[in-house]
Amino acid sequence: MSGRITFVLLFALVLCALSLVNAQYHAREQFIELERSQTEARQLDIEWSQLQLDQSTLGLHSRIDAVARRDLNMVPVTHDRTQYMTAEAK
């Protein structure tokens, strides 16, 4: 009788040991995955900063001003060519 219990317990012990190995393996795998994602997040963050900077550089008022005047032949709005619509005026 006691031999049987020992056998069952031994079997359970082996199972537990194996599942521990398995769990550890998965944990490490997922950790590496997490690590990779975090690196990617940082990379994207940097890229975002870079793009923001590019946007600022391309959207410089001096550049817009120059392009509007030179390439698009635009002129600043003058007051006598503007009609203002105010809330009170019907």
Next chain:
Amino acid sequence: MMRTSSRTAAAKGVPFSSSPVLALKLPAWRSRFVLFVLFAAFLALIGRALYLQGVSTEFLHKQGELRYARTLELPATRGKITDRNGQVLASSLPVKAVWAIPEDVLEAPKSKLSELAHLLDMSDAELRNKLDSDRSFVYLKRQVEQDTVDKILKLDIDGIDTRKEYKRFYPEGDVTSQVVGFTNVEDAGQEGMELAQQKNLAGVTGSRRVIKDRMGRIVEDLDAVREPHDGKDLTLSIDSKIQYIAFTKLKEAVEKYQAKAGAIVVLDVKTGEVLALANLPTYDPNDRSGLTGAQLRNRVMTDSFEPGSTMKPFTVALALDTNRVTPNSTFQTAPGVMSIGPAVIHDSHAHGVLTVSEIIQHSSNIGTAKIALGMPAEEMWDMFTKVGFGQQPKFGFPGAVAGRLRPFKSWRPIEQATMSYGQGVAVSLMQLARAYMIFARDGDEIPLSFQKVTEPPVGQRVISEKTAREMRTMLETVTGPGGTAPKAQVPGYRVGGKTGTAYKVVNGVYATPRRYIGSFVGFAPASNPRLIIAVMIDEPGGPVHFGGDVAAPVFSEVAASALRSMNVPPDSTVTNIVVPTDSSEEM
């Protein structure tokens, strides 16, 4: 042969069991000795095992960790600086510092070294100079961009390595440099808001201990991770559009009037935010080689000058507020010269009898002095102090000056008279612009801010609402026909302001020959002011030097563009403005 011999041995006749060797009687202690030795060896092993497991485990753990655990530094990024609309004014990007172990590098072939020098943008001799060192670690170049670094690493020179660091980029360049400031190679703020907000902008580096597998991948964290904290982003009150307008118009004026320097500041009347602040000469924060102190100086904040006539409205406002005069009280200013004790003061033109309103409009020194002499010095000092003159400003900007306002007890009458029109006191352009808040804001004063303001600040009353309104009406006549600054007019908007032309003080005395500072401080639109714009042109070199001629046009252009970009509805139907030629009537 063997077989025969063994046969012979057997044949010779002694069977194994009766071999005489077996019969040899050994002393009993020998076997016991062997047993003891074996037992002792086992004991030693057990002892050793116990020692390793129990006593020296810590040391062994450490040794083990040394072989697979690594401490990683987690860098924190410095916060971005943006303008009020989210446009990036300063941002940090990762770059690399290239360093070398000179001994190893010098063994590389010459062709590779010269290629390296070329990539690092220096001459062969320069590179050799850097490598010619006893130290085992030399920075070759810092803040190298990634593309270049890749090329350098491709050269595959022994002893060259890189280290991650950050470089700050300033897309707006010299337009915003005077407000934003810059950082050094260590990413620490040196000037402007970068310096003032260093604590918030700088991040806190974190670290973590990890186990790496043989592929170099991180497998497990050993301790709790010390998270890095990125620096906080900073949203300035600056509007980059208005900033650009202010900067370019100021630049045009400084060049046109051959001035030594210039400064402009634009304030939001409702919130106290600094919408634009520009200085000339200035610098490009992305390329700081050959910087001079003159370029670095933020004249709006750190330079004080004698304001001249821009002070007059405060004297007049005090007299109005204390009911000593009304806008229509009259003063005799003829013949344009007045002696106070041994001293004599002048008007640039004799005017005759002027009302208080006309004294402001024509900027009469004598009229202002007469008003001032009717008031106790203490009250004037009190007024000047309340609007911030002579007070250390709390703008949170490095190097802001307090200006100079002497205690009233030491004022002599002539000094009280000259101070009433802005001589003998010194203020910064920022203080001057802020002081005009009391006129633009119905009599109260609010704190200024370089950061975006979310809720309107609470003001502190200095003069009554009635006085403020009367002053606005008077200041509006300055820009009207007959005033000293018709060039400040803005099409479609009513504007008010005051010109100032002051002699420059060098080392405590007025410079000879006379050098001037032309200034204009004004608000727009006059019916419900939204902006205060203060302009200062330092030492205009051409024939014109009056504030109404050199500074007022800048005000007009900046106000026109800024009001339009802020969608402020026009409050005047006048669209055609006849701007007279250079005026000569002013002080």
